[in-house]
Amino acid sequence: MTYDYDILFLGGGLNYAGAVTAAKAGLRTALVEKKMEHLGGTCLHNGCIPSKMYLQAAETVRASKKSHFSGSIRLDLAKLDEEKESMLSMATGAITRQCSDVELIKGEGVLIAPYTVRVDTRTVTAEKIVIGTGSHPFIPEGIVYDGDAVISSDEVLGMQELPEKIAVYGSGAIGLEMAAFFAAAGVETELIWRHDTLLKKAHPMISNQLKKQFEKLGVTLLPEHSIKTAQKREQGVHIVFEDGKEHSVPKLLVATGRRSNTDVIQTNEIEIGKRGIETDVHFETTLADHYAVGDCNGKIQLAHAARAEVLYVVRRILGKKPDTVMMDSVVKFIHTLPCSYAYVGKTRSQLQDEGIHYHESSVPLNGLPYPHIHDADLGMMAVYSDEENFIVGAELFAPQAEELIAIVAMAIAGEMDADLAKRTILAHPTFSESLEKCFLHL
Incomplete structure (x- = not known):
């Protein structure tokens, strides 16, 4: 069979790093991405890069409240957003230039058969296919998401002004980071989560100290609260907890994790598990020559893990026999203040x-x-x-x-x-x- 490409990358997040490496090695390389302005993925555009920028700004506000400073400052979120967009535009341009030897195909890519991807009305084939389609925010049943009063991580880093009050639901990385950001920036903040402790699997002393840190920031902590329903009403977001108690907040950020994007798989030869696309230790799926890297395989939802995975796959395809990626050796962190x-x-x-x-x-x-x-x-x-x-x-x-x-x-x-x-x-x-x-x- 004659293929259109030697290797095709489905999804333009950290997959692009693999595409650049493959193209430089002389492989006929294509990358399919539905939003080319989003090249670089969630981490760059509405995840770990802008969130750290926001946390750095909030830390300045927090530190300015020390007794040896006089006066006060307030974070201008619209100006911060403008600066963020300028930075992201510059970064996206740099990535696009790195992909000069890669054929960038804009459109919704779907794997319809072995070695075959449909992009809108066009069909392309490749000898090797690397799937890196990322993840999306998970909204629990009963919560009516509207992108305005009830928001996810996709909207929180695009807000134009600080709310007077916000509730954050979820104690994972996104929930903890955003609760720290809003509280440090001077917003009345609630943190709602289902368990009795924060960072349940962390060292007990660290869990306890993190709780004290949030209390010191002024965050109202609501442990052991599971939201049954939440919906925007005239007076704000009306919340009903599992125990029947009711609560109201102006804005609710739902930070209950992310789910792998697996809808692009439309062939039953690739197995999809509960966490994402199933792969072996080499990130090869149940269909030979088809790989899944990053969030979509459900192993570790971190950009640096995705980059390590896709580079390992490409180097292995090139016959370089790289060392297996040790998932335990991947650094994991949550940035709080x-x-x-x-x-x-x-x-x-x-x-x-x-x-x-x-x-x-x-x-x-x-x-x-x-x-x-x-x-x-x-x-x-x-x-x-x-x-x-x-x-x-x-x-x-x-x-x-x-x-x-x-x-x-x-x-x-x-x-x-x-x-x-x-x-x-x-x-x-x-x-x-x-x-x-x-x-x-x-």
């Missing part, structure tokens, strides 16, 4: 659930001058090693935890034991020196 939560490798709860004997070294940041300067008195760090004292994981709660965790990620990738880690002398005064203390106590 002023401390963020980050972890890599095995967490304490995972080690306990799997019955693995481990050593724990934890260091609270309370009482240390440098963390105090950065309002990180609630912070803490925990590092874990196995029976042979090899570093196997860490959980950090500190400002810029997502950056600090890289030290541990590299220690795990390099199969470093505690004795070797103890030889590392980290700078003072920094947050990293608390990691040094963790290593010394293993």
